[in-house]
Amino acid sequence: MEKVLIYDTTLRDGTQGEGISLSVEDKLKIALRLDQFGVHYIEGGWPGSNPKDMEFFQKVKELPLKTAKITAFGSTRRQGISADQDENLQKLLESGVSVVAIFGKTWDFQVTHALNSTLEENLSMIYDSVKFLKSHGLEVIFDAEHFFDGYKANSTYALETLKKAEEGGADWIVLCDTNGGTLPHEIGEIVAVVKQKLTTPIGVHCHNDSECAVANSIAAVREGARQVQGTMNGYGERCGNANLISIIPNLQLKLGYSCVREEQISLLTSLSRYVHEIANVAPPNNQPFTGMSAFAHKGGMHVSAILKSPETYEHMAPERVGNQRRVLVSELSGQSNLLYKAQELNMDLDKSNPVNKRILQKLKKMEHEGYQYEGAEASFELLVREELGEVKEFFTLESFKILVETEDSAVNTMAIVKLRVFDEVVHAAAEGNGPVNAFDNALRKALESFYPEIREMHLSDYKVRVLDEGGATAAKVRVLVESSNGKEQWNTVGVSTNIIEASWQSLFDSIRYFLLMKNELKVNAR
Incomplete structure (x- = not known):
């Protein structure tokens, strides 16, 4: 050479x-x-x-x-x-x-x-x-x-x-x-x-x-x-x-x-x-060879083809440059996307399972409402597991309040949450640096006595995307939350015309996903 x-x-x-x-x-x-x-x-x-x-x-x-x-x-x-x-x-x-x-x-x-x-x-x-x-x-x-x-x-x-x-x-x-x-x-x-x-x-x-x-x-x-x-x-x-x-x-x-x-x-x-x-530069997803999307496949027909022969829609094997193939799930997904993703997540989903059609219908409905699961794979996994009946309800939200007040040029924020954990109703209040942080702190405060392991996780990134710019301040927003336990990272998504509600959905999924993974590890360890 x-x-x-x-x-x-x-x-x-x-x-x-x-x-x-x-x-x-x-x-x-x-x-x-x-x-x-x-x-x-x-x-x-x-x-x-x-x-x-x-x-x-x-x-x-x-x-x-x-x-x-x-x-x-x-x-x-x-x-x-x-x-x-x-x-x-x-x-x-x-x-x-x-x-x-x-x-x-x-x-x-x-x-x-x-x-x-x-x-x-x-x-x-x-x-x-x-x-x-x-x-x-x-x-x-x-x-x-x-x-x-x-x-x-x-x-x-x-x-x-x-x-x-x-x-x-x-x-x-x-x-x-x-x-x-x-x-x-x-x-x-x-x-x-x-x-x-x-x-x-x-x-x-x-x-x-x-x-x-x-x-x-x-x-x-x-x-x-x-x-x-x-x-x-x-x-x-x-x-x-x-x-x-x-x-x-x-x-x-x-x-x-x-x-x-x-x-x-x-x-x-x-x-x-x-x-x-x-x-300190965000890597472009579409960077050739090394980007997250360089070997990502979204269309159902494409995914069906690469499952048979990857070279049908890839110019080279991603492993040669240290990258990996990714299959995305979206409103363009077919059953091939779903099966590939389930296999990737170690989920038992058979091609003949009638639940597949129901999952795809729900996925497309949610994406029509503004959800996007390409960057929120933890929320996607929860969606699939819910349809399969594999998700335990660790807690439910009864109500919440966010209080924001100004005092001596300072802005103070407090969140008050009411949760039901098992058969017990729990109240908690916490302050924070803004409404989302306060909400996150209150949520943790309410749950830590039941699930002390959530002390291991933290919110590592928070992004907001306006979906309908024409709606101005009343527009629907999508919130993407990235969480971490210091070793793994996972992303969850929420959508609403209310940014607090969208944030709640993302935080709710993040904690549920973490507890689900912890629960599975305990079961497997027995």
């Missing part, structure tokens, strides 16, 4: 994306994970731009890296001074890395309008900078900024800049689609020309402004590029960088190139989600 080296710039180019900010500790955690995955180059930042990046380069030396080379990023020397007097180049040396990547102008328009320099001076800046860094024993990657735009505007000059980097001793010349506007067929044609003109290995660095960064990177590899630069999950300025999470499996699993160790490719999904978590 022909090798393609992966150059990750999440820690530098990725942090230029809107809403992305990483501390030094965050960057160190991601760097260690990237190394474990098998990335070849990790660009840590620009040591000449801020103290945080220089701190990273000092601390990263303490990490037990086994595969990756830590790379520092910078630019060619400033015009009018020698390379050894350039502060930016000196900072690259001070970072203590063995690999540096410097960018230089390759588009004549950029040279004359952005740098306000001459074409000849720009060539000298490229040559001098590369030669200076090479003289200090560094591996030098020359990032040819705006190369594809420059080539289309003035191919002679654009190629001349690459030649200067090669003459200076660059180890890699990376062609950059900096504005992200080049199309795959153009990338392929231009890379093929460059490959013939240079002896230095070439790479590619694409941005995603035309939604083509992944396709462009693949096109470049097919024409001879052997280094691909990008970011995890496609983070980056404007519309992002080329997404390595998509590039790696496409190159390795579909085109036969070697990007990472064979045993590591199955860790792709966990890597993607880990970086999302550290960056």
Whole structure:
């Protein structure tokens, strides 16, 4: 298998994306994970731009890296001074890395309008900078900024800049689609020309402004590029960088190139989600290969087909990248969805069971009212178990009151609940940070003496979705509650025109589900 080296710039180019900010500790955690995955180059930042990046380069030396080379990023020397007097180049040396990547102008328009320099001076800046860094024993990657735009505007000059980097001793010349506007067929044609003109290995660095960064990177590899630069999950300025999470499996699993160790490719999904978590970014469900919905099936006919042969509606086995197949239940569901989901939840549901039709009818009725079970599988399981007669009534709600009052500019909230537990009526009141929190506290207070195990669970997320925006403040809402016991997580849903009632439904299902699972564990343990 022909090798393609992966150059990750999440820690530098990725942090230029809107809403992305990483501390030094965050960057160190991601760097260690990237190394474990098998990335070849990790660009840590620009040591000449801020103290945080220089701190990273000092601390990263303490990490037990086994595969990756830590790379520092910078630019060619400033015009009018020698390379050894350039502060930016000196900072690259001070970072203590063995690999540096410097960018230089390759588009004549950029040279004359952005740098306000001459074409000849720009060539000298490229040559001098590369030669200076090479003289200090560094591996030098020359990032040819705006190369594809420059080539289309003035191919002679654009190629001349690459030649200067090669003459200076660059180890890699990376062609950059900096504005992200080049199309795959153009990338392929231009890379093929460059490959013939240079002896230095070439790479590619694409941005995603035309939604083509992944396709462009693949096109470049097919024409001879052997280094691909990008970011995890496609983070980056404007519309992002080329997404390595998509590039790696496409190159390795579909085109036969070697990007990472064979045993590591199955860790792709966990890597993607880990970086999302550290960056505090909600993972897009529809992210190719690693998203929650990447191998999710909803339509009844689709589910029926994948039960026979998964390849009928999947381009590859999800397990190859560490993901998993999911079957969703909704108003589009057929019996195949129901049976698959029941099997997934270890529920005894036979194809010939007449209750199936009743479950599907109820499911579609509830979804018509606004419920959605794709993200609330605990509520779905309760719905099915209720129809099968497997749900014990742990408690019932008799009534509740929510009191909200203002006092000295403070807003105080109290909930009062009346429950029936077995044959006993229980009252409880509790305050909270808002009506839902107060209601949750009162509910727990009433139940803990009967079910002390609910102390183990807590509400970990709470989302509200307005279903009918035209209804304004009287609109129906859907509340999704995520609960956890520290080990497992489960989601429940409630719908009402009253947000408190919708919240009650979600909380009620959450506690019922937890108690049901606890009860089953006790039964199984006997």
